[in-house]
Structures are given as structure tokens and as C-alpha cells.
Amino acid sequence: MTEPVLSLSNVSRSFGPIEVLHGVSMALRPGRVHALIGENGAGKSTTMKIIAGYQPPSSGSVHVEGRETAFASMGEAEALGISLIHQEFNLAEQLTAEQNIFLGQELKRGLLLDKRAMREKTHELLDRLDCRVPTDRVVSQMSNSDKQMVEIAKALLRDTRVLIMDEPTAVLTKSETAVLMRQVRALRDKGTAVLFTSHKLDEVREIADDLTIMRDGSVVFSGPAEGMDEHAMATAMVGREMSDLFPPKTGSFGDMALEVRGLTVPGFAEDINFTLRRGEILGIAGLIGSGRTETFEGLCGLRSASGEVRIKGQPVTIRHPWEALDLGMCYLTEDRKTRGLLLQKGMRENLTLQALHSFARGLIDKGAEETALTKAIAEFDIRGSRGVRVGNLSGGNQQKLLFAKTMLSNPDIVIIDEPTRGIDIGTKQQMYGFIRGLADQGRAIVVISSEMQEVIGLADRVLVMRQGRIAGEVQGASLTEDAIVQLAMGVGQRAPVLETAQ
Amino acid sequence: MTVKPQARPKVSMSVIGPIAALIVLIVMGALMNPNFLGVDNISNVLSRSAFIGIIAVGMTFVITAGGLDLSVGSMAAFVAGLMILVMNAALPSLGVGVPIILLGMATALVAGLVAGWLNGFLITVLGIEAFIVTLGSMGIYRSLVTWLADGGTLSLDFGLRTFYQPVFYGGILGVSWPIIVFAVVVIVGEIAMRSSVFGRHCAAIGSNDQVAKYSSVRVGRVRMATYVILGLLVGVATIMYVPRLGSASSSTGVLWELEAIAAVIIGGTLLKGGFGRVWGTVIGVLILTLIGNILNLTDFVSPYLNGAIQGLIIVLAVVLQRESKPGV
Secondary structure: OOOOOEEEEEEEEEEOOEEEEEEEEEEEOOOOEEEEEEOOOOOHHHHHHHHOOOOOOOEEEEEEOOEEEOOOOHHHHHHOOEEEEOOOOOOOOOOEHHHHHOOOOOOEEOOEEOHHHHHHHHHHHHHHOOOOOOOOOEHHHOOHHHHHHHHHHHHHHOOOOEEEEOOOOOOOOHHHHHHHHHHHHHHHHOOOEEEEEOOOHHHHHHHOOEEEEEEOOEEEEEEEOOOOOHHHHHHHHHOOOOOOOOOOOOOOOOOEEEEEEEEEEOOOEEEEEEEEEOOOEEEEEEOOOOOHHHHHHHHOOOOOOEEEEEEOOEEEOOOOHHHHHHOOEEEEOOOHHHHHOOOOOEHHHHHHOOOHHHHEEOEEOHHHHHHHHHHHHHHHOOOOOOOOEHHHOOHHHHHHHHHHHHHHOOOOEEEEEOOOOOOOHHHHHHHHHHHHHHHHOOOEEEEEOOOHHHHHHHOOEEEEEEOOEEEEEEEHHHOOHHHHHHHHHOOOOOOOOOOOOO | OOOOOOOHHHHHHHHHHHHHHHHHHHHHHHHHOHHHHOHHHHHHHHHHHHHHHHHHHHHHHHHHOOOOOOOHHHHHHHHHHHHHHHHHHHHHHHOOOHHHHHHHHHHHHHHHHHHHHHHHHHHHHOOOOHHHHHHHHHHHHHHHHHHHOOOOEEEOOHHHHHHHOHHHHOEEOOEEHHHHHHHHHHHHHHHHHHHOHHHHHHHHHHHOHHHHHHOOOOHHHHHHHHHHHHHHHHHHHHHHHHHHHOEEEOOOOOOHHHHHHHHHHHOOOOOOOOOOOHHHHHHHHHHHHHHHHHHHHOOOOOHHHHHHHHHHHHHHHHHHHOOOOOOO
16 A cells, blocks of 8 residues: 555644544545545544644644644645645635636736636636636636536646545535546546545445544544445444434325415526425425525525415415515525524524514513523534534534524424535434424425435425426335436436526 | 634623723823812713714614614714704794704604615615715715805804703703713613614624525614614704704714714624624723813823824724634
């Protein structure tokens, strides 16, 4: 086996009195893809930040090519060829692809920028990545997958020897993931050491050469990935045997809860028709950009939309989100960090924000809020100290809090967009249990998801969207990955590359 | 675990900072001039603080909700001018008496409300940046009052002025009206910020208006309310201000907006929104007024350096409140 290009030996890290990493050792080797997996809060992010020089270890050492190194800054790590691609991206939103890729390394001719050379190089890099985004498109107008490609192009330009990716596929669809995987393999074959985290164990099995599994701040497995199947990984991560991921489907539905006819969201979705009964979980599948999110945002008054909507048989008009809420319908966003939670605020303020009026008789009853929080923490198993800022909670706990917040206003119809994006398998299982539990209480549920397994495992019936329309419906025995993919792609056609900016 | 260290010392610093600064100023003032802690001087400082203070309480809500209002100083001048014109015009028919004072007050409140609503309308309905809108309305009101006064001064009729003066100089049990009104506004404001749905919604919107929108908060209505309330409070401040001098000119209320904003920031409200505290604003106002007062009472430093010292304090306050960015 080749010598490691970068290795951690016995690295610990404390924040104040709390030690979050305990004696972590691992090695990244050139020409190998190394997957780092673990539940949320297992210490993956901290480990990656130490590798990338964002944070120093409290004890233990980092070796680059056998030499002990203490990065004074991330700039130093970058100079040694170590690049970290954040889950939330680190791009200047108002600059173009080209400007971002060359940020800090602009090519010059004399005193002025050599725009032509930069554009050509950008073209070349993006072509290598199969990315068709124009070089002069500003980042804020790009889809997540394009942003990812720009990040990778940026790393490519910098002759990266160690590429670290924090959940690169969390926001990508299957076809986009395939492109990314191809690129990762190409980088590996050129001798780059790649480290990535993912909650999608099938991807890990597909691409990882080496594997490190963390639990509660310690490494529980580190070695070649060969022979580790998804079940073994999940068991190691969680520390106990994993039972069935999805709760059983009941298949018994109540009255009609929601009827939608001819719903049109200008620019995103057209002529959407569906019905939903109490106790039913309706899955919505489709590629990113197929108008799934926008359709339901339109339905809930978060975007302008037109069409005929009946709730419990009564025709209704919804132009604002609070009108939807008053009618007992609520949309739970896919984007918990920028649309779901106030990251600077504590759990209490976040939990009660949507249902605040029910805590106020003139003034807000903070005691009642605290009681509600205690109840939510117990009911949804939210971990983390009560006083902590929500931004410092792990993704899984944020998602649970968002879920608790939505349920506090007691909606009858709950639309959940990407319920498990970026959360670990143990928490996923819990979320699925919660969602099925809501349906069993007689609520009507819509689950929008890019994860095929999730839609299939959770939903009673699945609508597949394509290019802003409903391409078809599958249920029962015909609810298979194949059927969904065919509808999502358009049968017999080449996969459409429809990427609308989000 | 991704729990980051809690910035406990920093948080308490932002609470203690303004209070400590105020105490230092009071001690300094007391050492430099024995009259400083006399009833007359304290009453004087509080009355002077009242105008800016009442406006600054409204500004606290605007800033907490992620907005800004640069127009309040000009708005106060315009409202004062309008109030004087209306009262003078009604004098022949109503005569000197309570009704004409009430008419004047109503004029000030309605004018403030409409002016605040206009700012709010342009910002929330048409979606123009608060900075731009209020920079524009600042110029418009300043110019209107100059035009109304024909470049000079609008003066309240002498008899009326004498009758109206107790609203500034009078009071209950030796506490003047401006101080009483200021106190009431502060108490109501503090409670609203701390424990009302409105206050919580302001903080949520200032923190992240997308989150607020997706949480079914009526973002537009809350934002609009902050500007309307601020306008109304400008009207209240003007009601207290007009009897003091009995006149309005193009130089009335100059730089009030900046003093109000400075007071809010010194008090620990975040300029980018999301967190505000009314009691902090009161301390901010007192700090700004005391600096001027101390410079006037002592000949240690020239009073002409008032602005420089205020400026230093503002910058210092923001530096002390700066939070350490998390490791990312």
C-alpha cells in the first residue's frame, strides 16, 4: 500500500471542557477514495476541519507526507494542496463561475486581468466536469449541482492533492451524483487522495476504497472498504443492529383531505392534479428542477399560483402561508438552514415561532413555551443542551426541531420537503417513524424526496414530476425504482438536463 | 458533537458594557462638577434625552426587524412645522385653549403616522431598500419644512406658545411631562420587545426573513408596523418638542436620526437586525446626552469635541459587541 499523503495520529479536540474527538487516527493515501461516515454529531465535520487546517487539534498530530505539520491557517493547508469543499459551499454568490474559480488566483496581463485566459481555462475545467453552466453565470443563479461543480473546478485549478468533500451528494440527484462519482474516480486515477462524507451508504459502497467509521467522537472502524456492506456500515455507525428502516405501511385511509385541480405555478409547474386522503402518505419524486418544491410552495401560498384547491371538500383560496396554516395545511421546507430555522436563536424561540399566537394572551407565556420545548425534546428525541444556538445543533437535531416546530401548530395536512436531507441513518429511521406516526393519527402527508429509497419505503402512493408536470403515478407492486426513473426521465427519451436555479 | 463553545463572556460583555460606560460617565460627571447630580441637572438631562429617546425606542423595533429609518430627524422637523401651521391657522376660530392644543397634537400624530406608513409602504410593498427609501424621504421632509418656513422659521403664536409651554416645562410631582412620556414609551416598548408576539416576530424577521415567511409570519405587516410605530413616536416626540422652543426651521431635528440610530446600537441592538433591547437603547440615549452635558459642565474638554467623543463611543460599543465568528 502507498504511503499516506496525509494522516492523523491520535488526534483529540476539545471545545471548552467538552472533548468532541477522542484519539482519532486515520490515513489518506494518494489514488484512493476514503469515505468518512458516522451519525450526525459523531465528529466527522470536526475531523475534516482539522485535516483542512480550519481548526488545530487539541492534542495529537497531523502528518503531511510523513512530516508533522501544524497549519497556522487554512491558507497553509491549501498551499500544501489540501482543499475542503463545504456542504454549504464557499462561493461568492454575486460573482460568476469564472470569477469564483479564479478568486485569489486571478490571471493577469500586466496590471489588468487576463479575462480571456481565465475564461478559456474555466471552459476547460467545466468541460472536464461535464458541467454545462455558462462561465459568466453568477453563482446565485445556479443550481446546487452546478455550484458543486464550480467548487470542484476551483479545487482542480489549485492542483489539489487531497480533496475533502463534506456530503457532496446531499443536494444532488441520481444522475448528477453519477457525474460527480465519475469525476471523483478520474481524480483518484490521477493520484489525488479524496476524502468524503456521505449518509448514502450505497454510494459509499460503490466508490470508497478505504473507509473510516466514527461514533461519538471515536473511530470504530478504519481500513479498506472491501467486504463492508451497507448493513455492516450502518450497524457500526449506530452501534446496534439496525432493524427495518421503514415502518410498515398501513394502507387504510380516511376521508378526502386535499383535492388539487389545475394548479399552476408560473414558470415552475403547470396543471397539477392530485388528491390526498387522511392517513395517507403521498410521495413526490422527480429530478431537481422538476418543480416539486415550487408546486407545493405555490399550494401553500409561498409563491403565486392559480388553480382549484379543496380542503376537506371545501373550496379554498390560499394566497399567503398563514392562510394555509389557518386551513390546517403546512409546508416544511427542504432548506432548514436558510428557510427553516433561525440559526442565531435558541430552541425555544424557534420551536414556537410558527404557533406563537397560541402561546400569547396579550404577552407571550414563556413558561408555556418552556413546557412545550420539554415536550418536544422528549417526543422527537432532540439532543443538545437547551440553551444552545440552533445553528450549533447537528443537522439531524435541527431537522427534528424543525419537525417539532411545524407540528406544534397541529396541521392536518403536512407537506414535508426532503425530510432526511443530510441526516444520518439512525435519525432517518426515527424521522420515518415520526412521519408514519402522523399519518396513523389521521393526518394527510406529502413527502417530497430525491431519495428513491425513501419515497418507495415511506409513501403509499407516488407522483412523479417531470418538467413542471405530473408525469405519472405509481403505487402498490408497481412502485419500483425503475418505474419512477422512467417517469422522471421521460420514457425512451434522453435524460433531460433541466436545471432551474433554486 | 458539533457543539461549539458558548460565548458566555462576550454575551455578558454586551450587557455590562453599556451599563458600565454609563456608570463611568456618571462618576466622572459627579467628580468634575458637584452640580452634576443635582435634581435640576438630572431633570435637564432626562428631558433632553426624551425626544431622541422616544424616537430611538421606535427605531429599536425598526432595526431589530432588519430595517433602518434615516428620515426621522427631517420627519420631526416637518411634523413640527405642520403642527405650528395648523395651530396658527386654527387660532382665529378656536382661540387659545385646550381644543387647539389637542388639534395640534392630533395633527402631529396623524402626520407622523402617515409619514411612517409611507416609508413602510415603499419598503414592504414596493420592496425598495429601507436605506434608499428613507434617504429619499429624509431629503423630502427637510426640503418641505424649509419650503413651508420659506427658508426661515415657523413660529407658534406667542399667546399659544405661553399656553402650550407647560407640556414641556410642567409635570407631575416635579417630574416633567417629557420624562413621564419617555418612561411610559420605554416601559411599553421593553415589554413589547421582550414578551409580545410583535417583538418576537420583529426579531425573527431581522434574523432571517425567509425563515419568518416560511413560518407563516406576516412579514410585510410586521415590517410595516415598525415604520408606522416609529412615525407615530416621531409625532409624540414632536408634541413634546414644539412647546420647548415654539418654532420649527430647516435646522430642527438635524442629525436626530443618527443620534437615535447610534443610541440603539450603543444599547446592544444588532445593526443587521435579529436582536434588540429597548432598555439598552435608553442607556445609549443617556450616554450620548451625558457626554454633551459633562462637556458643558466642565471646561476640561471643549464642548466642540462633543461629536468626536460620541463617535468614539459608538465605534467602541460596536467593537465590544462584536461576536467571535464560529470556526468555519
